[in-house]
Amino acid sequence: MATPLPAAAGAILPFPARHSPAPLLLSPPHLAGGEADRVRETLEAGWLAPAGPTPLAFEAVLGTITGHTAVLATASGTAALHLGYRVLGVLPGDEVWAPSMTFVATVAPAVQMGAVPRFLDVAGTGWTMDPGLLAEELSKAARRGRLPRVVVPVDLYGQCCDLDAIVAACDRWGVPVMVDSAAALGATQRGGRHAGRGARLAAYSFNGNKIVTAGGGGALAGEDAALVARARQLAGQAKEAWPHYEHETTGYTYGLSSVLAAVGLAQLPALAARVARRREIFARYVAGLADLPGIGFIAEPAWGRANRWLTVVTIDPGPFGMDREGVRRVLQAAGVESRPAWKPLHLQPAFRDAPQAGGATAAALFELGLCLPSGTGMTEGDQARVIDLIRSCARP
Known part of the structure; x- marks a missing residue:
């Protein structure tokens, strides 16, 4: 079979066709319009x-x-x-x-x-x-x-x-x-x-x-x-x-x-509106999940106002009934992207010999923490689906 010729200079190539619904991503770009x-x-x-x-x-x-x-x-x-x-x-x-x-x-x-x-x-x-x-x-x-x-x-x-x-x-x-x-x-x-x-x-x-x-x-x-x-x-x-x-x-x-x-x-x-929207998303996650045993969120100090770039939930597997990785896999199977909280740098192989002070808190947050979809283009229905999936993972 002959090898296809490259597209002519200036030709616009089509995007590949999607054969399945787009996944709900963690924090995709959101165009402002201009x-x-x-x-x-x-x-x-x-x-x-x-x-x-x-x-x-x-x-x-x-x-x-x-x-x-x-x-x-x-x-x-x-x-x-x-x-x-x-x-x-x-x-x-x-x-x-x-x-x-x-x-x-x-x-x-x-x-x-x-x-x-x-x-x-x-x-x-x-x-x-x-x-x-x-x-x-x-x-x-x-x-x-x-x-x-x-x-x-x-x-x-x-x-x-x-x-x-x-x-x-x-x-x-x-x-x-x-x-x-x-x-x-x-x-x-x-x-x-x-x-x-x-x-x-x-x-x-x-x-x-x-x-x-x-x-x-x-x-x-x-x-x-x-x-x-x-x-x-x-x-x-x-x-x-x-x-x-x-x-x-x-x-x-x-x-x-x-x-x-x-x-x-x-x-x-669009920054102010984006921050307001991310904070709404965070508040909706808290309202939809905070009653579950073993669920926690980053506490906001009285002297600061976070932009809530990402909502990160902590999942204690004992009271909740499933660990963070189990919840992540349930979300992944449903086409919802999530990600563990940052793995501490003192645990990264690249820095195995680096000096450190403490580290137990960071290590625990990595084991428990899961970043949830937080993009400002996400609909309330999208977020409700994420909340329902997480709630389905909890111990009855």
Whole structure:
């Protein structure tokens, strides 16, 4: 049989036909409606690269939303973290401290730079870095003469860490804080400050599964304009201000493309409505499941307002009658995506030799925690189906 010829240049290939109903996904992208127009305007103006007016406009709107005075749009949230580690002076052999319960991207760039991660346990209520444990470990580290180069707390699942307490503990020893707020856009903390405000730097993500998305991308933000300007130079291959290409160090191609920035600009105005919708989804899960024995949820502190990016339920198999993995498989069989809570980094094979402080709380949350579909495009009927499936797993 002859091999089919490739499609002619410019031909539009059809999407493959669906032969079964689409699954209910964890957090799929939700279009705001103006993305195509924004992208068309950008393309017609001749901009594709990470340059020109669209990324700058995206940065300006993000600064208005978050309150940060300096914002750099980046190719990803991981790129933002990498740049943050660079400008904060992380060197091979330095220690970088982070909560154990987080996604690997929180520390991966630092590890790739030769740093040593140290993982701290999380608090049992908000599931974020335990400030008391952090203060104790910093005192011990000072006595050893080996303080971390940077501490990186995480706003987990869209809930702010206790940033004021963390910064206060680190300020005592002159350790900078960069907060991983990748999933926390629209969340607030003490005094109504946006997630990430109060740290030396904050990193955000606009990946396809986030509350608002650019189809990818991220941002590094803070109040130190010089620090963010240094990150901007590194994001543009560290070119010096010469008419020719002059480099005193090496950098990266980490800028956000104009096309993705255009998508993000269309999405950002929907942020408040998206947060309200995610909080409604969380409240509906609580109303539909909290009466079941063995079911629990992340507690929201009185001083913060989570964006509820993902609803995560804990399932104690003793009183409930089935463990987290059993429930996940029931949902999977019904075409409903769910996912275990983050496996703690101190339990990941990649970090088997990394130092740690505590870890029992994070490990228990991993064993019990299950992320449920939380996308803002989900209907009430979709959510009712998820609730009914979970309730069917409970002991009669």
